């Protein structure tokens with residue numbers, strides 16, 4: 001549950017370097033601190049804030065922001081819903097039909113940070129992506145990290161490479177989250193992971209070198225993801241000497 005990669009590790013050949021898969025390794029104490037940030041209270045309200053169809057309608061916010069991009073149906077809204085599982089009153093809509101999220105949806109995590117769910121790319125939605133997400137990525141001042149989601153069973157697609165190239169062009173820090181790891185067998189998942197790992201290593205300079213594995217359905221990797229997000233936004237100061 002905490003480190004989904006550890007389940008896959010026995011399937012890996014001994015010659016494969018494990019280091020890039022576990023760079024961010026917070027203590028349990030850090031994870032507990034992050035869990036608290038994801039609990040809503042009267043003085044720390046977690047809530048849907050607003051939606052925007054164009055960059056000019058996006059709210060001006062000072063607090064750090066993270067956003068979620070990826071192909072339609074990859075599981076962006078589901079991941080946000082899983083991250084907010086401790087506050088089920090925050091409704092995040094997901095759908096089997098690709099192209100469901102049509103606006104940029106802003107969610108506030110108290111005064112700690114904002115999370116933005118984006119329309120997907122790759123299927124029926126390139127227009128939304130080009131008109132909304134691209135200007136957002138190019139101009140959003142308080143954006144501290146983009147989470148680029150890739151389906152673990154499908155692997156890297158051309159449209160993902162285009163999105164990565166855009167982040168590289170802007171020189172904007174991003175991190176790859178591998179989704180739906182419950183849906184495919186370890187063999188297919190590992191093959192896709194190693195390909196991804198190789199692309200990150202050889203073709204990127206702004207991508208965080210660790211891939212984060214999640215299943216929003218079974219909550220695998222969600223605790224680590226919460227902690228990483230709190231760390232990136234400065235909401236949790238890590239107690240130990242893990243690398244980021």
Ligand SMILES: Nc1nc2c(ncn2[C@@H]2O[C@H](COP(=O)(O)OP(=O)(O)OP(=O)(O)O)[C@@H](O)[C@H]2O)c(=O)[nH]1
Nearest residue numbers: 072073074075076077078095099100101120215216
């Ligand atoms: N098995 C499994 N299914 C998932 C997981 N995450 C999402 N799904 C399913 O994938 C479908 C799409 O999920 P969404 O979260 O709506 O995908 P999205 O990326 O927000 O899609 P758009 O808004 O269309 O861009 C839904 O049927 C989800 O239930 C997961 O971790 N495991």
Ligand SMILES: [Mg+2]
Nearest residue numbers: 076077100101
């Ligand atoms: Mg969505």
